[in-house]
Amino acid sequence: MHRERDxxxxxxxxxxxxTDDLIDLARTELAKGRMDxxxxxxxxxxxxxxxxxxxxxxxxxxxxAAAAEEIVLCNFGGDAVAxxxxxxxxxxxxxxxxxxxVDGGVPLAGKIKAxxxxxxxxxxxxxxxxxxxxxxxKQGLLEEVDYSIVDKSRLPEGWAYDHxxxxxxxxxxxxxxxxxxxxxxxxLKDFFDTETYPGFRTMWKYQMGAMEACxxxxxxxxxxxxxADIDRAIAKARSLGDDVIYWESGASSQExxxxxxxxxxxxxxxxxxxxxxxTGGRVTxxxxxxxxxxxxxxxxxxxKASAAATNQFLNSVLVPERxxxxxxxxxxxxxxPAAASMLPEELVRIDPGHPDNVARQVTRSxxxxxxxxxxxxxxxxxxxxx
Amino acid sequence: xxxxxYFFVLPAxxxxxxxxxxxxxxxxxLSFGLPEGFTLEHYxxxxxxxxxxxxxxxxxxxxxxxxxxxLVLGYLVAFAMAHxxxxxxxxxxxxxxxxxxxxxxxRALAWLILLRHNGLVNExxxxxxxxxxxxxxxxxxxxxIIGMVHFLIPYAVFPLFAxxxxxxxxxxxAARSVGAVPWRAFIDVYxxxxxxxxxxxxxxxxxxxxxxxxxxxxxxxxxxxxxSEYISVSVLQTLRWAQAGALSMVLLVSVIALVWLVARAIxxxxxxxxx
Numbered sequence: 001m002h003r004e005r006d007x008x009x010x011x012x013x014x015x016x017x018x019t020d021d022l023i024d025l026a027r028t029e030l031a032k033g034r035m036d037x038x039x040x041x042x043x044x045x046x047x048x049x050x051x052x053x054x055x056x057x058x059x060x061x062x063x064x065a066a067a068a069e070e071i072v073l074c075n076f077g078g079d080a081v082a083x084x085x086x087x088x089x090x091x092x093x094x095x096x097x098x099x100x101x102v103d104g105g106v107p108l109a110g111k112i113k114a115x116x117x118x119x120x121x122x123x124x125x126x127x128x129x130x131x132x133x134x135x136x137x138k139q140g141l142l143e144e145v146d147y148s149i150v151d152k153s154r155l156p157e158g159w160a161y162d163h164x165x166x167x168x169x170x171x172x173x174x175x176x177x178x179x180x181x182x183x184x185x186x187x188l189k190d191f192f193d194t195e196t197y198p199g200f201r202t203m204w205k206y207q208m209g210a211m212e213a214c215x216x217x218x219x220x221x222x223x224x225x226x227x228a229d230i231d232r233a234i235a236k237a238r239s240l241g242d243d244v245i246y247w248e249s250g251a252s253s254q255e256x257x258x259x260x261x262x263x264x265x266x267x268x269x270x271x272x273x274x275x276x277x278x279t280g281g282r283v284t285x286x287x288x289x290x291x292x293x294x295x296x297x298x299x300x301x302x303x304k305a306s307a308a309a310t311n312q313f314l315n316s317v318l319v320p321e322r323x324x325x326x327x328x329x330x331x332x333x334x335x336x337p338a339a340a341s342m343l344p345e346e347l348v349r350i351d352p353g354h355p356d357n358v359a360r361q362v363t364r365s366x367x368x369x370x371x372x373x374x375x376x377x378x379x380x381x382x383x384x385x386x
Numbered sequence: 387x388x389x390x391x392y393f394f395v396l397p398a399x400x401x402x403x404x405x406x407x408x409x410x411x412x413x414x415x416l417s418f419g420l421p422e423g424f425t426l427e428h429y430x431x432x433x434x435x436x437x438x439x440x441x442x443x444x445x446x447x448x449x450x451x452x453x454x455x456x457l458v459l460g461y462l463v464a465f466a467m468a469h470x471x472x473x474x475x476x477x478x479x480x481x482x483x484x485x486x487x488x489x490x491x492x493r494a495l496a497w498l499i500l501l502r503h504n505g506l507v508n509e510x511x512x513x514x515x516x517x518x519x520x521x522x523x524x525x526x527x528x529x530x531i532i533g534m535v536h537f538l539i540p541y542a543v544f545p546l547f548a549x550x551x552x553x554x555x556x557x558x559x560a561a562r563s564v565g566a567v568p569w570r571a572f573i574d575v576y577x578x579x580x581x582x583x584x585x586x587x588x589x590x591x592x593x594x595x596x597x598x599x600x601x602x603x604x605x606x607x608x609x610x611x612x613x614s615e616y617i618s619v620s621v622l623q624t625l626r627w628a629q630a631g632a633l634s635m636v637l638l639v640s641v642i643a644l645v646w647l648v649a650r651a652i653x654x655x656x657x658x659x660x661x
Binding site: 043108109110111198205206242244245246247248259260261372374375377378379381382383384385 | 622626
């Protein structure tokens with residue numbers, strides 16, 4: 001669950017050029033009967049494309065039938081739009097003929113709820129944190145997963161939810177400037193020691209990852225992290241005084257460490273690995289004391305694509321090769337345990353879910369978040385801003 | 387006689403009613419616990435929550451400071467505009483208008499680049515040896531106030547300028563002729579004449595300030611959470627729609643009350659600069 005505000009919509013089509021996209025869109029419209037043939041030809045001529053070329057294929061009934069169905073996948077935008085399209089959308093379309101459109105529309109719980117209650121459900125599959133499966137599922141906002149289609153054995157115990165499946169893993173990790181720590185990685189204790197290690201620190205404004213770092217930094221043993229003492233975490237955060245900047249979006253966390261404005265940060269592992277690449281190693285990260293989380297795909301109640309096609313898509317998300325491709329493109333790890341042994345060496349290091357890396361981290365309690373997330377975010381925001 | 391012209395307004399009115407008033411009514415209903423039943427518990431919860439109280443207080447406090455600073459700076463700019471020659475006035479108007487047309491997001495980010503501790507201003511000051519360590523100009527309340535003042539100054543300048551252009555210059559001359567020194571004439575004659583405009587501009591700036599979202603989020607370093615952002619979090623993340631509805635109603639009612647107050651005190655026509 002990634003709260004980027006840069007929501008733009010990207011379509012996974014052959015949209016390298018505008019006209020390609022236009023023709024592609026028109027072809028779909030034509031196949032669905034929402035555009036008549038005369039308009040289609042006119043549009044092709046207008047765009048400088050021969051209708052015969054553009055129209056080839058639309059005549060076959062089977063393709064028209066397949067095109068009548070499409071899966072709209074909504075995620076948090078940015079690079080994830082193209083990456084999920086490539087890793088998951090394209091291979092699924094190649095297998096089934098069902099197009100997958102990726103919309104970076106930021107499917108926050110509030111939007112899913114509003115959409116379901118309005119009765120006009122545009123998204124078929126939404127990206128969201130693991131605990132949302134149960135939280136929103138119990139409110140009747142999600143469809144159940146059909147485990148006669150989705151292969152449960154592709155997921156670890158507990159990650160096949162009634163109302164969703166774990167789609168990828170990610171972590172909140174401690175990223176740091178090697179200028180300040182040339183010989184070793186900092187610990188969370190160092191993170192809160194502004195005397196010895198001066199400079200700005202950064203944490204997520206919206207509680208998650210930050211709260212855990214505060215508690216661990218305050219000496220709470222990992223096994224006693226949950227149920228979390230929110231007030232203790234807030235007190236620890238406030239002890240940083242003016243030395244903390246809270247990041248709003250992943251991009252801003254990246255920018256702060258990139259520019260040297262911040263020297264340490266609790267940030268997403270996806271951003272940390274990009275930072276290491278872009279700074280030539282000046283900024284890097286440690287898995288130690290990270291917070292290991294998983295995200296999920298859920299299906300909003302009353303979505304438009306058929307249950308069969310959508311569940312088939314969910315099943316295809318768990319194919320190890322496709323999950324590895326996503327790791328390569330985006331830095332989000334596979335949820336299918338079978339992927340671990342297939343990883344090339346360079347990907348092992350960046351995979352939050354690889355057993356070696358998991359062992360160094362603390363795992364987020366989905367049960368705690370399901371019950372306390374709303375309260376925790378509110379109290380955290382009140383606490384850090386008061 | 388004017389009857390047909392009313393129809394020209396209809397599409398706009400219908401659009402506002404459908405797209406704005408209807409959802410607003412729904413939000414209001416939600417805040418009272420409708421349709422399940424009528425309750426005031428969400429409003430009681432607002433009053434009872436120390437977090438929300440301090441957030442509201444912070445919002446009002448920051449917006450008040452912003453309003454005062456914007457008024458003082460805006461008054462000076464408007465005064466200069468009203469008393470300069472035609473060419474300089476055009477130039478000054480342009481300087482006020484150009485940033486006014488820029489996106490609020492772009493402006494907030496520009497301030498960030500200028501003012502952060504390794505930003506242009508601090509680098510220049512440390513480079514010149516004027517300060518030893520960077521000043522904390524942004525990522526705090528000061529940054530939010532700077533960003534908001536910058537955004538809101540035009541809203542103070544234009545009503546004040548409009549009022550100053552209608553001030554009868556002979557009043558000041560009369561004051562001078564009976565022996566008032568320039569600043570005395572300014573304080574005792576000029577300022578009182580423009581007082582309604584000061585009040586109107588202040589309310590305008592205050593109302594806009596209450597709804598600020600992007601500027602505090604970017605320039606506040608995460609520790610300055612104002613009303614709009616709180617409502618957005620309640621709607622999108624914590625799913626407390628009734629609470630969001632109640633907060634929105636508090637905002638709406640405060641704004642309507644302020645507008646009413648001004649309309650009573652100085653008249654609606656002067657507030658909007660009409661006539």
